[in-house]
Every structure is written in C-alpha cells, then in structure tokens.
Amino acid sequence: MPVSAMIRRAQSWVAVALVAALTAACSDATQPEPGVEGGGPAASLATVIVQPARVARETAFDGAVEALNQSTVAAQTSGRVVELPFDVGDHVEKGAVIVRFTATEQRAKQQALDASAAEAQARLSEAQLAYDRTRDVYERKLIAKAQFDKAQADLDAARARVESTRAQLVEAREGVGYTTIVAPYAGIVVARHVQLGETVSPGKPIMTGLSLEHLRVVVDIPQQHIGPLRRHRKARVLLPDGRSVDASALRIPPAADPATHSFRVLVELPLDDHGVFPGTLVKVIFVSGEDERLLVPEQAVVRRGELTGAYVVGPDGRISLRYLRLGSPAADGVPVLAGLAAGDRVATDPIAAGIAYREQPAARAGT
Numbered sequence: 143m144p145v146s147a148m149i150r151r152a153q154s155w156v157a158v159a160l161v162a163a164l165t166a167a168c169s170d171a172t173q174p175e176p177g178v179e180g181g182g183p184a185a186s187l188a189t190v191i192v193q194p195a196r197v198a199r200e201t202a203f204d205g206a207v208e209a210l211n212q213s214t215v216a217a218q219t220s221g222r223v224v225e226l227p228f229d230v231g232d233h234v235e236k237g238a239v240i241v242r243f244t245a246t247e248q249r250a251k252q253q254a255l256d257a258s259a260a261e262a263q264a265r266l267s268e269a270q271l272a273y274d275r276t277r278d279v280y281e282r283k284l285i286a287k288a289q290f291d292k293a294q295a296d297l298d299a300a301r302a303r304v305e306s307t308r309a310q311l312v313e314a315r316e317g318v319g320y321t322t323i324v325a326p327y328a329g330i331v332v333a334r335h336v337q338l339g340e341t342v343s344p345g346k347p348i349m350t351g352l353s354l355e356h357l358r359v360v361v362d363i364p365q366q367h368i369g370p371l372r373r374h375r376k377a378r379v380l381l382p383d384g385r386s387v388d389a390s391a392l393r394i395p396p397a398a399d400p401a402t403h404s405f406r407v408l409v410e411l412p413l414d415d416h417g418v419f420p421g422t423l424v425k426v427i428f429v430s431g432e433d434e435r436l437l438v439p440e441q442a443v444v445r446r447g448e449l450t451g452a453y454v455v456g457p458d459g460r461i462s463l464r465y466l467r468l469g470s471p472a473a474d475g476v477p478v479l480a481g482l483a484a485g486d487r488v489a490t491d492p493i494a495a496g497i498a499y500r501e502q503p504a505a506r507a508g509t
Contacts, residue, residue: 187495189455189487192436197477198376199431200469203361205379205409207422210356211327214335215240215349217342219248219320226338228331234351236328241336241348245321252314259307262300269293269300329353352420359409361426365398368405370430377409380425381418387411389426436482437475443468444492453495455487461499 221243228240276293279285333350336342359379363371371377377389393408409426418424444451444463451465466481482488489495 187453187455187461187489187498188491189489190439190442192438192478192482192484192486192488194434194484195437195474196432197435197437197474198429199433200427201367201370201430202380202425202427203363203367205359205361205424205426207357207359207418207420207424209329209352209354209420210358210410211329212332212352212420213326213350214333214347215323215326215351216344217243217320217323217346217348218344219243219317220341220343221245221247221321222341223336223338226334226336228334228349230331230334232331234325234329234331236325238325239322240325240331240351241323243321243342245318248314248317248321252311252318255307255311255314259304259311262303262307266297266300266304269297273297323348325351327353328355354415354419355413357411357416357418357420359411359424359426361407361409362399362402362404363407363428365403365405367428367430368394368398371407371428374429374431376429378427379409379411380427381416382422382424383417385416386427387416433477435469435477435479436484438466438478438482438488439475439490442488442490442492443476444496451481453489453492453499454482455489455495461489461495461502463499 223241224244225239225242228234228238234240273293273296276285276290280287280290329351331349331351335347335349342348371392372394375392375394377392379387379389381387389409390412391410393410395405395407398405438452442452443466444453449465450468451463454462454464456462464481464486467479469477469479489498
C-alpha cells in the first residue's frame, strides 16, 4: 500500500475516534450528577419555596379557664332527701333528677286545695244562677235594687274565691314540683352539700355543678397592651394538647383594676368539648398588629426534642437539615424567626426528606 494511502487511512481513523469521544462527552453531560437538582435523592421530594408573607403580630399572656355556667342548686321546700343519684365528678345530663325529697305534706296540701277549688267553683255556679234569677225579677220591677245589688256582690265574691283558690292551687302544685330538682344544664358535679336521708329546709344548698360546654379564659392584661387589643379584638387560645382555638368573643372591661393597673379580659371559647377543665392554665395569644415573616407549612417542621428545624434542598440538589427558630403557629403556617431566607426550598415531607438526606453521599447533621 502506498505511504500516502496509509496516511489518509490513519487520519480518517483519528477523525472517527474524535467524533466518538465528543459524542460520549456530550451524552455524559446531559446525565445529572448525584445530588444535583433534577436527579439524585432530592429529585422526588415535594418542596415549597419560602416567601415573605404578612402575618398577624401576636402577644401571648397566661390565663386560667373558668366555667361560664357554674351554680349551686338550693332547696325551695322542706323535706327529707330520699333520692340522690349523683356524686362529685359525675356527669349529669340536662333535665336529669339530681335530688328528690319526700312530698307527703306538699301533696296533702295540693289535694286539700283541689277540693277547695271544686267547692269554690260550685259556689260560683250557684251565685251565677241566683244572680240571673234576681236580675230577671229586678228588670220586671218586682224587687228592690238592694236585693239585686246583694246578688251582684255574692257573684263577685264567688268569682274572687275561685281565683284565690286557683292561685293557691298553683302554689301547691309548685311546692310538689319543688320536691324534685333537675339539672338546669348538662355538666359535672363539683360538690354535694347534703346526704341521703337528711332533712332540708328552703334555702339549703343541695349540689354545685358546672358546664364544660361553655368555657372562657380569664386573662389579666397590662395597661400598655390594652390599646392594640381593643383595636383588633382578635385572639386565640393555645390548649395544653397543642391545638389552637379561635376565641368566639372578647369582653374587655372599660376600666383597669386600681390595685394592679391591669385589665381583666374574658376570652370566650366556642361551644364545644375542648378537653380542658376550669382552673387549667393556657396561653392566650392576642393580635396586636401585622409583621412580614417567612412562613413554612406546619407539616414541614422537624421536631427533635427541644430543637426544631426543616430539610432544605439547595440549588445543587443537596439536602441539609436547617435548625430554625419559630414563632407561634399562624393560620397559614409557622412563622420563621431565624434559620431560613426568602427563596429557600423546604421539603414538605420530613420523613421522605430524612430518608433522602441519609442516602446522599457524605451526609452530616446540621449541614
């Protein structure tokens, strides 16, 4: 083979080799590196970009829960206790019998008045007939006007006796009703002041109860904070189990306590069973203005003991666990006081993010 032909063949082989190398290099460049956005462990994570938002500025105070309905039931008649079905701590439905007294004396009085009412009604009927006869005779000018006036007076007296007897009968029936006391509302027995078989008189305390359906929180607010509270009139209560309940109403007194110079604010909870009891200490968070904060979803927060954080996916796709300082949870998320910047991408599923974090090369906590 001539030397020139061998040179040309060698040059063509070199060109083919260069084209193959360039093609392989371009093909490798389109494949994502481990840990780069669009590939690696972070590729399948659901994330959200943190952006500033207007959130309510809040101020927290300690408060104590109290029952809106708490009362002591007292006896309204005399008698001996023959039924006392509930004790301290028992739940009582509205209308349930909580105490029953003997009713012998009250029923006897009612029966006597029933008879008196029947007699008074018979006397009224007799007086009515006598009046009708007297009026007919008087209209024919056969008797004096004095006799007609007497018949009229007898009829009026009979009617008065009927009304009087009816009023006494109503009182007697009420007395019989007083021998059975029912719960005015559903609640829990706090104290029982009588025992079975004890004789009571009117005014004797029987039982104290409270309702857990109508609750409110009593908070003492310093005078320097009362202005924003009056202006916004919004608050929520942090329950011991971590739940937040919006207040249904705020009652702010018109004047401060002259001894403490604070305002005793009543924060009413919505009608429901919130799992708290009177005397429980809770946090009441009042709205005092607006701030611009970064918000992260509640489900994105990682809690490890007393530390809180979130998994952040960097621009290169690398996952890091960022420790955060958070504010009080808001309706749209949790305000971030420190630890994140606007534009950071946060994983919304901490469990999946934790698995991906451990799978990436050279993962170190806090990086």
